[in-house]
Amino acid sequence: MGAEHYPPPWFSVAPMMEWTDNHYRTLARLISKKAWLYSEMLAAETIVYQTGNLDRFLAYGPEQHPIVLQIGGNNLENLAKATQLATPYGYDEINFNCGCPSPRVAGHGCFGVRLMLDPKFVAEAMCVIAANTNVPVSVKCRIGLDDHDSYNELCDFIYKVSSQSPTRHFIIHSRKALLNGISPADNRRIPPLKYEYYYALLRDFPDLQFTINGGINSIDEVNAARLEGAHGVMLGRAAYSNPWQILGLVDSAVYGAPLRSITRRQVLEQYQVYGDSVVRMYGLKPHIRDVMKPLLGLFHAEPRNVVWKRKVDAALLRCTTIKSILEETLGEIPDRVLDAPLTEVPSGSTDTFIKAKSLLPPPYTVSEEELL
Structure with missing residues (x-):
């Protein structure tokens, strides 16, 4: 375009x-x-x-x-x-x-x-x-x-x-x-x-x-x-x-x-469809670990984030699909986090750039x- x-x-x-x-x-x-x-x-x-x-x-x-x-x-x-x-x-x-x-x-x-x-x-x-x-x-x-x-x-x-x-x-x-x-x-x-x-x-x-x-x-x-x-x-x-x-x-x-009225659960559902369609598309690449990698920041600073990432790391050793990894691990993330909508942030200071x-x-x- x-x-x-x-x-x-x-x-x-x-x-x-x-x-x-x-x-x-x-x-x-x-x-x-x-x-x-x-x-x-x-x-x-x-x-x-x-x-x-x-x-x-x-x-x-x-x-x-x-x-x-x-x-x-x-x-x-x-x-x-x-x-x-x-x-x-x-x-x-x-x-x-x-x-x-x-x-x-x-x-x-x-x-x-x-x-x-x-x-x-x-x-x-x-x-x-x-x-x-x-x-x-x-x-x-x-x-x-x-x-x-x-x-x-x-x-x-x-x-x-x-x-x-x-x-x-x-x-x-x-x-x-x-x-x-x-x-x-x-x-x-x-x-x-x-x-x-x-x-x-x-x-x-x-x-x-x-x-x-x-x-x-x-x-x-x-x-x-x-x-x-x-x-x-x-x-x-x-x-x-x-x-x-x-x-x-x-x-x-x-x-x-x-x-936007979107939740992290909805994002994960859509990304899972993409992820499972591309794993090993080019022979051994991309590896499932590569496809999961961008998701590891999705719950930044949220409760149980560290525990969830540990479980993902363990699941990567045996799971062969993004869907199976998410099914096995997302129970660690509270529903209130998964289903929370985006919220606006207050306006910030301009001091750094004014200076x-x-x-x-x-x-x-x-x-x-x-x-x-």
Whole structure:
């Protein structure tokens, strides 16, 4: 249908390797009809070298729209081929990964966040991707890496990529990356958040669209960021580990739709039908454990949640269907939890983002060198 037929990307779920797979996205769409969903990052080479097995990596249910495919890589030819192969699957946007700090990606592969040091190549990559698809393209990046973390360097990257390619949408993870051997988890925690860089980009690049990412963990904070001018807000782990309380409120609290009258029992009934239809669809994959994994956050912070997850873990050793696992374990969850409808949350504070806007760096000025 194209992105213009869907709600604006005011809220999106971040691409997370081994997390935002087809199973999680199916669950997410059962809970929220309006959130924008992203695939896991797929390396261009994976797509190119799996031409006989593309459905396993690229297929998804039509209900998952709006959905964005994220790809990574540093070879223009492979990026072009991968985009061509992915285009028939009908993703609503193609996103290019310039933010992953994983050693597997930014290390030997020399892509992900390392590409922020080569904006000329990123611009070329975006031109190649755009030339091979009929949907919008975007870039997801950090605010810098290692010692290349000044606001001006971030602006140089945004300016070069946007002025030399069709890219008009940037997702900004508001932390820099440290490539000194720390883990991806530490890279989401140790570098300080600098939301002021994000809000300065809104000021200095008024013709571009920016989505803010990093450290935002609730719908209150989503609305607070938007109230201060954020074009869109992206959540990662919070939307995965607590899908009911996060995704369940997106449609009403962010998009203004009526609060849905749906319960977790109903979500599980629908997901079970999906899950049992895909277990071992591709030989031994997906394993039943992979299909159950997204459900483990559905009762976050609820009574008996820990006991239920222990029982699920034990049931996975002998059960062969999602239905049998749920029948064996759901007795641990009180009916009042299973059948409780969604409830709205109170409005939150905007202090974090108000403070960020008071710390804006000086305006970016394009140097003569950059103009040349």
